Amino acid sequence: MKKELLKFLVFLVIVMAAPLAFKGGYLLNVLVFVGINTMLAIALNLLLGYAGQISLGHAGFFGLGAYLSGIMTATYGWNPWLVMPLAALIVGILAFMIGFPVLKLKGHYLAMATLGLGIIIYIVFNETVDLTGGPSGLSGIPNLTIAGTTFDTDLKNYYLIWSFTSVIVFLAVNLARSRVGRALRAIHDSEVAAQVLGVNARIIKIQIFALSAAISSLAGSLYAHTMTFISPASFGFNFSVELLTMVVIGGLGSIYGSFFGAVLLTLLPEFLREAQDYDIVIYGALLMAMVMFMPGGLVRGIPALFNRFIKPAGKGNGHA
Amino acid sequence: MQFDQILQYTLSGLSTGAIYALIGIGFSIIYNSTGIINFAQGEFVMLGGMLTLFFMGPLKLPLWAAIPCAVLISTLTGIVFERFAIRPLRQPTPINLVIITIGGSILMRGLAMLLWGKDTQSLPPFSGDEPIAIGGATILPQHIWILGITLVIIAINKLYFYHTISGKAMRACAYNRRAAGLVGIDVRRMVMFSFMISSAMGAVAGIIVAPLTMTAYDVGVMLGLKGFCAAIIGGMSSGAATVVGGLILGVLESLGAGLVSSGYKDAIAFIILLLILFIRPQGLFGKADSERV
Amino acid sequence: MLEVAGITQIFGGVTALEDVSFVAKKGDITGVIGPNGAGKTTLFNIVSGIYKQTSGSVHLEGKQVTGLPPERLARLGMVRTFQNIELFGSMTVMENVMVGMHTKSSSGILACSFLMPWSIGEERRIRDGAMKWLDFVGITGEADVTAGNLPFGKGRLLEIARALAVEPRLILMDEPAAGLNSQETLALASLIQRIRALGITVVLVEHDMELVMDICDRIVVLNLGRKLAEGTPREIQENPEVIAAYLGEG
Ligand SMILES: Nc1ncnc2c1ncn2[C@@H]1O[C@H](COP(=O)(O)OP(=O)(O)OP(=O)(O)O)[C@@H](O)[C@H]1O
Ligand SMILES: [Mg+2]
Numbered sequence: 001m002k003k004e005l006l007k008f009l010v011f012l013v014i015v016m017a018a019p020l021a022f023k024g025g026y027l028l029n030v031l032v033f034v035g036i037n038t039m040l041a042i043a044l045n046l047l048l049g050y051a052g053q054i055s056l057g058h059a060g061f062f063g064l065g066a067y068l069s070g071i072m073t074a075t076y077g078w079n080p081w082l083v084m085p086l087a088a089l090i091v092g093i094l095a096f097m098i099g100f101p102v103l104k105l106k107g108h109y110l111a112m113a114t115l116g117l118g119i120i121i122y123i124v125f126n127e128t129v130d131l132t133g134g135p136s137g138l139s140g141i142p143n144l145t146i147a148g149t150t151f152d153t154d155l156k157n158y159y160l161i162w163s164f165t166s167v168i169v170f171l172a173v174n175l176a177r178s179r180v181g182r183a184l185r186a187i188h189d190s191e192v193a194a195q196v197l198g199v200n201a202r203i204i205k206i207q208i209f210a211l212s213a214a215i216s217s218l219a220g221s222l223y224a225h226t227m228t229f230i231s232p233a234s235f236g237f238n239f240s241v242e243l244l245t246m247v248v249i250g251g252l253g254s255i256y257g258s259f260f261g262a263v264l265l266t267l268l269p270e271f272l273r274e275a276q277d278y279d280i281v282i283y284g285a286l287l288m289a290m291v292m293f294m295p296g297g298l299v300r301g302i303p304a305l306f307n308r309f310i311k312p313a314g315k316g317n318g319h320a
Numbered sequence: 321m322q323f324d325q326i327l328q329y330t331l332s333g334l335s336t337g338a339i340y341a342l343i344g345i346g347f348s349i350i351y352n353s354t355g356i357i358n359f360a361q362g363e364f365v366m367l368g369g370m371l372t373l374f375f376m377g378p379l380k381l382p383l384w385a386a387i388p389c390a391v392l393i394s395t396l397t398g399i400v401f402e403r404f405a406i407r408p409l410r411q412p413t414p415i416n417l418v419i420i421t422i423g424g425s426i427l428m429r430g431l432a433m434l435l436w437g438k439d440t441q442s443l444p445p446f447s448g449d450e451p452i453a454i455g456g457a458t459i460l461p462q463h464i465w466i467l468g469i470t471l472v473i474i475a476i477n478k479l480y481f482y483h484t485i486s487g488k489a490m491r492a493c494a495y496n497r498r499a500a501g502l503v504g505i506d507v508r509r510m511v512m513f514s515f516m517i518s519s520a521m522g523a524v525a526g527i528i529v530a531p532l533t534m535t536a537y538d539v540g541v542m543l544g545l546k547g548f549c550a551a552i553i554g555g556m557s558s559g560a561a562t563v564v565g566g567l568i569l570g571v572l573e574s575l576g577a578g579l580v581s582s583g584y585k586d587a588i589a590f591i592i593l594l595l596i597l598f599i600r601p602q603g604l605f606g607k608a609d610s611e612r613v
Numbered sequence: 614m615l616e617v618a619g620i621t622q623i624f625g626g627v628t629a630l631e632d633v634s635f636v637a638k639k640g641d642i643t644g645v646i647g648p649n650g651a652g653k654t655t656l657f658n659i660v661s662g663i664y665k666q667t668s669g670s671v672h673l674e675g676k677q678v679t680g681l682p683p684e685r686l687a688r689l690g691m692v693r694t695f696q697n698i699e700l701f702g703s704m705t706v707m708e709n710v711m712v713g714m715h716t717k718s719s720s721g722i723l724a725c726s727f728l729m730p731w732s733i734g735e736e737r738r739i740r741d742g743a744m745k746w747l748d749f750v751g752i753t754g755e756a757d758v759t760a761g762n763l764p765f766g767k768g769r770l771l772e773i774a775r776a777l778a779v780e781p782r783l784i785l786m787d788e789p790a791a792g793l794n795s796q797e798t799l800a801l802a803s804l805i806q807r808i809r810a811l812g813i814t815v816v817l818v819e820h821d822m823e824l825v826m827d828i829c830d831r832i833v834v835l836n837l838g839r840k841l842a843e844g845t846p847r848e849i850q851e852n853p854e855v856i857a858a859y860l861g862e863g
Contacts, residue, residue, distance in 0.1 A: 054415055056422075101598040107414030108357035112548060113597045116590035119545075123590075127583040171726040178725030178732065179711075179718050179739065186701045186712045193699035196661060197779055198687030198716035207722060237541065241422060248419055253703075277434060284427030288405055291420045295411050 004177065008170060011256065015162050019155055027270070028154040032226060034266045035161035036219050041246040041258035042172050043215035048244070049252035050181060051208050052188030053103060054111045056240050057118025061213040063125055063235025064091045065220025067132055070230050074141045075131075081144070084221040088214040095213030099206035118240050125232035137231030144225045157226045164222060168215060172255045184208060185253065245287050251297025260298055324456030329578040330571050331454065335463040335532070337570020338470035341563040342525035343547025345477065346518030348558040351551070352494035353514040356417050360401065360425035362544015363432075364519040367394040368526025369535030370432055373441055383444065391523045397428070398519025402512050425540070432537040443530035462531045469528050473521060474563060481558070486513065494558075522547075542586065546573075549593040555603020565604065614639040614814045615660070615691075615783055620669030622655055622838075629655045633669070633840050635833045637783070642805065642815040644825040644846075647835035648858060653818040654696055656835070657785050661693045662686045673783065688716050690782035694772045694789060696818075702761030706752060706771055709760050710743035713778025717742070746774040750804060766797045773804065783814045790821045802828050826850065834858070 022028050044058050068087035072078040098117065105113050125132050132138055143152045144160065151160045175181050186194040187201045195201050224230050242265060250261025269279045294301035343365055350358045371393050375386035401424055409416060446465045451458040480487040492500040493510045501507045526535065526543070533539075546569060551557075553565030569589055577585035596604065615637040622630040630652045637643040645653050658664040660671055662683040670679045673689055681689075701709050718739055720732035747753045750770040755763060760771060769789055776784055789805070790798045802824055809815055819825045825832065826846040834841040834849060836858045842849060849855055 048415070052415065054418055056418075101594075105597055105601065108351075108418060109597060109601065111359075111414075111418045112357065112545075112552070113594055115545070116593045116597075120587050120590050120594075123584060123587045127581075174728050175722060175726045178736065179715065179720055180722050180725045182704070182708055182712050183715055185704055185708075189701035189703055190699040192663060192683070193695065193701065194712065195683040196663075196687060196693055197713050197775065198684050198692075199712065200684045211722060241426065244419065244422070252415075278430075280426060281430035281434060284423050284425070284430050287423030288420055288427060291416050291423065292405065292408060292410075295416060 004173060007256065008173060011169065011259070012166055015166060019158055026154075028158055030266060030270055032154060032157045032161050034263050035158070035165040036223050036226075037243070037246060037262035037266050038165050038259050039168050039219040039222075040216055040243050041250065041262045042168055042255055043212040043219070044243050045247045045250075045252065045255065045258045046172060046175070046184075046208055046215075047212040048247055049254065049257075050176060050184040050188065051205055052184075053205055053209065054107075054114065054244075055209075055212070056111050056115035056237070056244065057121070058114075058212070058216050058243050059235045059237070059239035060118035060121035061091055061095065061216035062220040062223070062239070063121060063230075063232070064094070065217030066224040066230045066235065067125060067138070067220075068217070069221035070138045070141045070224040071131055073225075074138060080142060080221075080225055084218065087221050088217045091217035092210045092214030096206060096210035099209040103202065103205045103209060115237065115240070119237060122232055122236050125235060132232070135232060137229055139229040141224050141228045141230065143228060151226070161222055161226065164218070168218075169255060169259065176253075176255055180204070188253075242283065245283055249286060249290050249297060251299035251301075254297065254299045257297050257299035264298075322456075325578065326575070327455055328457035329574045331457055331459050332463065333571035333574030334567055335459075335466040335570070336529075336574065337550075337567035338466050338563075339525045339529045339543070339566070340546045340550040340569050341566025342470055342473060342521050343543060344550030344554060344562045344566050345474070345558050346521045346525075347548050347551040348554070348556045348562055349490075349514045349518045349521075351556050352558055353490055353497075354406075354511050355497075356406070356421065357548070358515075358518070359418060359421040359544070360428060361518065361522055361547060362540030362542070363425050363428040364394050364398060364522030364540070365526035365529075365543045365547075366432060366535065366537065366540035367397060367428065367519075368523030369443060369530035369539065370436055370526075370537065371523070372443055372527050372530065373535065374436065376443075383446065387527055390527060391520055394523035394526075395516055395520045398515045398522075399512060401519075402515035406515075407508070407511075425544075429537055429540060436537060438537060440534045440536040442534040443527070445531040446528075460532070462528075466528045466532075469524065470563075473524060474559075477517075477521075478559065480517075486510075490514065545593075546589050549589045549596075552593055552596050553604050555606030557603065557606075561603060561605045568604075614641075614674060615816065616672040616675075617656070617660060618670050618672070620656065620659055620671075621667045622652070622659060622664065623667045628838055630659070630666075630835075630838045633835065633838075635840065635843060637814060637816050638831070639814055640809065640812065641830040642809055642817060642828050644829035644832040645816065645818045645835065646820070646822070646825055646832060646849075647841070650837075651835040652838040653835055654787055657693055657787050657818060661691065661785060687779055687781070690780075691785070692776040692779045692781040692783075693785035694769075694776055694787060696787040696791065698765075698768045698772050700760040700763070700768055700771060700775075702759070704760055705756065706747065706758050706760055706763065707740075707743055707756040709771055710746050710775050710778050711739050713746070713775040714739045714742050716779060743778060746778045749777065749807075750774040751800075765792050766794070769793065769797075769801070770804075773808075777808065777811075777813075781813060783816070784808065785816045785818075787818045788820060789817070790819055790824055798824060 018031060019028055040062055044055060047053050047055055065087050069080065069083050072083040073080045102113050126135050143150050151157050183199045183204055186199060191201050246261035246265045247258055249264060251257030272279050343361060347361050350356055368390055371390035372386045375381045375389045376383060405420055405424055409420060445462045447461045449460055451460055481491055489505045490510050490513060492505055493507055497507055550566035550569050551562050553568060554562030569592060573585055573588050576588045618634045620630050620633045633656060647653055659666045662681050665680060672678065673691055678686060678689060701712060718735050720735050724732040747756055750773055752767050752770050755767060763771060790801055793801060798821060805815060805828055829846055832846055832849045833843045834855050841858055842852045842855050
């Protein structure tokens with residue numbers, strides 16, 4: 001308990017201090033996206049890493065949040081702060097209902113079904129031109145404001161997004177360590193044993209699917225308001241795979257792992273600027289290499305490597 | 321909505337459907353012998369088309385020589401993928417398998433992009449592009465090639481699975497891997513065979529469709545998914561049911577695109593996919609099966 | 614306590630169970646024995662709601678529970694263990710048992726995420742309860758070990774502790790002695806008797822005849838999916854049909 005709190009405080013300090021290191025540089029803008037991706041990776045991890053249920057369609061929920069917020073505020077002039085939770089609620093309920101048939105499926109079939117779902121949502125974004133602006137996108141989405149302050153600079157957005165992200169991290173860590181988190185992991189390890197002990201696997205899976213979709217929707221709303229412009233290209237299958245990569249690289253079933261995964265994968269393309277086209281090759285290679293050589297992700301793999309090769313020198317044993 | 325129009329859409333739907341069928345059978349063969357859904361299946365389709373172009377363009381081979389070379393290289397890629405990515409996997413859980421085959425698919429796609437660029441290119445038709453009239457509709461010679469080659473491949477498949485020792489061994493593996501191993505079948509080799517056959521079939525599908533639809537480094541994703549959809553309709557059978565699944569899908573898609581809206585064309589396949597998964601996960605023609613605990 | 618009537622189960626063409634009926638009396642230890650493939654595990658899978666039988670009914674404490682899902686049955690007081698132990702391998706021994714307390718707690722997703730005071734109190738209660746059951750089966754020393762790394766014998770005990778944490782009135786055990794050495798089997802026998810002493814009815818599938826004859830009050834014999842005999846251990850031992858079935862099997 002105390003250890004968890006300490007970890008969270010360290011995380012918080014790092015997050016709050018990071019902008020000092022990148023005074024106003026454009027990297028700060030990238031860090032805003034790291035925050036959004038962290039939320040998304042955590043959302044997916046709750047489903048994949050804890051409950052053991054794969055989704056290849058999370059970009060769709062992310063997009064739904066973004067478009068609901070975008071359309072209601074830009075086109076209809078609603079208050080962004082009102083739309084945001086409303087969108088999360090709608091997407092959550094939608095996922096809850098879809099969850100009934102979808103989560104009956106397992107393994108590869110579940111992967112394909114969620115993938116199909118994501119692609120259908122993506123196609124709808126492209127085709128409902130009157131609402132979404134189609135492939136050319138939706139612009140004019142207002143920045144968020146609180147008490148007269150408009151979040152229109154990278155620095156302001158940084159703190160805005162990371163406040164949300166930190167809250168999500170805190171809640172997710174609590175959830176993971178709770179009765180519900182245990183039930184999810186139990187389902188992951190042996191669904192039938194969990195059921196025999198009285199865990200209603202079906203409902204819990206559906207609930208966590210809905211929660212995961214709602215968090216993704218929230219991230220989408222925040223994305224829409226910081227970018228002020230959205231287009232379907234950000235919400236396609238490739239982004240779902242990118243999220244999956246973040247979760248796997250960071251470590252399935254580790255909340256801070258998702259944070260590391262999001263940091264790594266969001267920053268990676270920035271460091272590969274000159275070799276833009278290589279990033280897809282690197283994603284692919286990274287995904288394969290992780291599953292083959294470090295199936296526990298960085299948060300477990302690095303300490304393991306450390307223990308194996310450097311342990312005689314030190315005695316630290318970081319666990320996230 | 322005239323009869324001729326419907327006939328036209330149906331005819332062109334049948335040839336795309338044949339492609340989906342070939343890809344779908346590739347999915348099923350691997351699934352039946354290993355329990356893996358190979359998310360990289362579509363990339364072999366892409367490789368078929370792109371490699372043929374590569375052998376014809378920079379290497380200046382004639383079409384008839386480029387095709388076998390392309391199929392050969394794709395097949396080798398399939399074998400390498402199985403041997404060096406799938407087989408060494410220490411924890412072959414479904415999630416890990418999904419992830420590694422997705423990783424493989426991205427890697428192949430990325431390498432293809434680096435090697436051959438992002439341009440969409442087209443392969444010359446096998447025998448001209450003089451339309452042939454059938455009733456009030458027309459089809460291209462390439463359509464006939466597609467249907468013909470698909471038929472031949474399916475026939476070869478049938479012969480292989482039912483009339484050769486290794487084909488029968490593969491069927492035994494599909495039925496019960498454990499038992500097959502116990503009676504002395506080299507299951508690992510059969511797994512490799514299954515990757516070999518399905519990557520070859522994928523490549524052929526990619527080659528014969530390329531003159532009609534063009535090809536590019538990223539065509540594998542959609543074609544692969546549609547092929548999977550065909551296999552699901554067919555209940556993951558590696559025979560007739562999946563062929564019918566592919567044809568149904570191709571025709572529905574073509575009719576839907578022509579008569580309803582072309583923008584939602586790709587959505588049709590996925591809606592069918594979801595409906596089948598939700599309502600009849602055992603496929604349109606299969607019987608329900610109970611799972612063991 | 615448990616009343617099974619006319620259970621038939623057909624898999625494809627194979628008849629795994631045919632018209633099997635028996636009653637397990639409250640407070641008894643009832644043994645279910647039979648050669649390999651007799652249908653014992655299938656019977657448990659049906660009674661515990663994992664399979665849907667082709668026909669037949671199950672009553673628990675006089676209440677019709679046919680076809681209820683396992684999680685409902687757990688809340689009605691029935692749990693089971695598995696022939697091939699089904700532990701939560703990535704979780705600690707302690708956490709495994711804590712999952713067993715699932716039905717005895719109720720904090721939902723929101724309460725847990727927001728660390729509501731009552732959910733914190735509940736968590737403490739779950740931990741204490743789990744500790745009690747670890748102590749009962751005697752593996753408190755392994756509380757923080759990852760269940761997947763547990764030696765086989767202790768894994769069996771953990772599975773039992775986890776099932777007891779549900780506070781069942783009926784426990785079905787599928788070959789709890791399989792894979793145990795003779796010393797562990799002895800300890801298991803006394804553990805099962807202590808479980809009965811808690812007022813929990815036990816139904817036991819087991820191949821270890823000595824154990825079965827020792828601790829069971831009544832025995833049901835299955836062979837090739839049919840009930841061959843039923844009676845006290847002595848009656849069963851002297852039943853010529855049972856002897857023939859076992860000898861026939863080799
Ligand atoms: N899901 C299933 N599908 C098809 N057949 C099954 C299934 N489950 C069990 N069977 C068959 O039912 C029969 C009874 O199996 P069961 O596992 O119940 O036997 P058992 O008495 O528990 O044997 P053992 O002592 O070896 O554990 C066997 O022939 C088995 O192959
Ligand atoms: Mg058994």
